[in-house]
Amino acid sequence: MTSPAPAAVETVFRMESPRIIATVARIVRDVGIAEEIAQDALVAALEQWPRTGVPERPGAWLTAAAKNRAVDLVRRRETYERKLAEVGRELTEELYDPEPSGPYDIDDDLLRLIFTACHPVLSAEARTALTLRLLGGLRTDEIARAFLVPESTVAQRIVRAKRSLAKAGVEFEVPYGEDRAARLGSVLEVIYLIFNEGYAATAGDDLLRPALCEDALRLARVLAGLMPKEGEVHGLAALLEIQASRAGARTGPDGQPVLLADQNRSRWDRRLILRGFEALGRAGEGGTYGPYALQAAIAACHAKAPTYEETDWRTIAALYGRLVVVAPSPVVELNRAVAVSMAEGPEAGLALVDALADEHALAGYHLLPSVRGDLLERLGRPAEACAEFERAASLTRNERERELLRERAERARTGREDLAGREGREAR
Template sequence: MARDGAAGGVRTDPAVAAAVADAHRREWAFVLAATARLTRDLDLAEECVQDAYAKALTVWGERGIPRRPGAWLTTTARNRALDVLRRDATLRRSLPQLLDLSGDPFTEPEALVDGDGPEEFPDDRLRLIFTCCHPALAEEAKVALTLRLLCGLTTAEVARAFLVGEPAMAARITRAKKKIAAARIPYRVPPADELPARIEAVLTVVHLLFTTGHTAPAGADLVRRDLVERALDLARMLRTLLPDDAGVAGLLALILLTDARRDTRSADDGRLLLLAEQDRTQWDRAAIGEGIALVREALRRRPPGRFALMAAIAAVHAEAPSWEETDWREVVALYDLLVQIWPSPVVALNRAVAVGFAGGPAAGLAAVDALAAEPQLAGYGYLAAARADFLRRLGRTAEARSAYEEALLLTENAVERDFLAGRLEQLGSAD
């Protein structure tokens, strides 16, 4: 720690602050999941983990950054949780006449550390995912809660992923936590016979995690590599757990095929590169090969699932030798199938963009404008950006300028904002 003599306070060593921030990005899921395994109380686990990260700012400054930050944080959080559980157990023993202890799992906290027994796939993160995705919870609450707890996303980031307001999302997450506590939902990976009914919500969680990392909703970086890599890691774990599940195969394929372009999505100077501008020779061919094999496997299931269809769209792009040789009519046909089984406004917008590349900018603009009244897209910057691009290509400069200005107002990622500002500048000033 370094003393701020002028202010008379204490400020954190920048290296320590950076190490703690990095540990939050990389280790949050592991630390929280391991602590929740001990507490069976998500609020308590989250509180203890937050305390551990706060303590790290002080202790690491005094003693140095540990070689394994995640292990240090996990031990600190679990020790804090044990202290709380022991204190609660002592209180319960001291005041038995005031408490109903029937069915209480916390008679002795030490018994919780290794008391789960053997599991076929013992991974704390998967325990946390399946707990958050329990059938007792509403579908949207499952996804929101898992993104918040397992992935460490802020409530604002989760809200943006759902295209809803932050206060509404905060209330949704709070209700989901209370539901888990009230229903005493078990903290475990479900038995094999329960997995098929539970897996769809888990796949949705991992997909939203990946999309949040693939293009960060806000901040200076286009990609949040930590979230992308965590989503890929979780998808591979699910593949190990359910090797015959077509949805898992489709999701893993989608992530591999999309992320294969990661290093070509921006120039050396940080400028955003569109798909048409990317150097395809630099795409990860090993990931593409693995992804295409998984797409074929996933498409054998009839009818194909949404992740298989999205992966098939990504495969069309991955296999095209150049932008000009992309089979846009096949892309539109795949989106037509996808909209039928997953009528999402965002999917409809992506289809509209594909229509514009298959049939020309006028067709694309018409398809985009048909979605203008969709409430969930009202504050979605990509709709305004797509409309601006079609208007620009049609030579309708004044309207394009207005659409780019709207897109800028709705976009918080710095790389995307720079791209939109550049397009706006290319259009010139208004007459």
């Protein structure tokens, strides 16, 4: 039998680690210890599989190895009897089955892990890092590269997050009752943040980071499968599916951004669009749309339009009007201004944008002057548009966006190309 390469073993572990950690965390009630035990199981596989070959069910082998280590740890604790009572005496027989054949609540375990990693007691940065580590299977250095921060910073966030969960006595459980909605909102926010960082990188030399989009998509799909009756879970899945469908058309051959008006729609992934439409249908089964489902409905309007000129901007503006009511924010207002400008004209849009000038939340937000520059350009005021594009370029930390904004400022300055009516751009 051919011995597996260490890289192959690690690939299997990365695929299975969320379920292993979730299963072990149910036993030890501590995600930090659960991750360490999962790593011990990986070491055991790296030592044993080259001698014996890869087992027929490698995931079950790793899970069983981790379970055995977990129960050994519980046995060594002074509180073993109490812990054993918590997990149930019937669990002991399952723990020693190297190839468990019967069903067990792995889906419930995953759901518990998701809610624990995304607990509101943690900061958004900590929740994101811990989720990518425990559920995305990413190493600390991979997370650091994805967010362009030092590896030591990510490592500290993860360590502090585990300590904070332990100190706060966060239960490894799925919340119910009044606590469920708030906790679910935190989970959805983390997945959305991960996707957005991949879809429109905050900083760096690349506009897109596809791996982060893929991680977020996978998490959204898993969550939709685990919580099939939650409309907003399907709403988020729909939004990410439809947004991800455009990824291949959002950059040119050299990685430069391509605005929505100029994208080759034949490059949009129809399979992802269809998946998004299906998820959006499930999101609306309860009769009402939440914030993520409304954003998905807006994305669906773009996906349905054969060309940019045929986009149903009036419906999009109306959907943004509903979104402002259920999830008010200056960024949503800015997006609505763009839609209104396309439906009613740039003057109407500019009035809405100017009303946001003093919004503290938009201070330093590069898309505010970017949108204003676009509207001024469409109104035939190139000098003012140039100044806005230059200000936007000075505010963004993404090199690709900076290049595009400087290019637009130069075009406005020289008047070499009339872009009026072509490049209304949704703020994100």
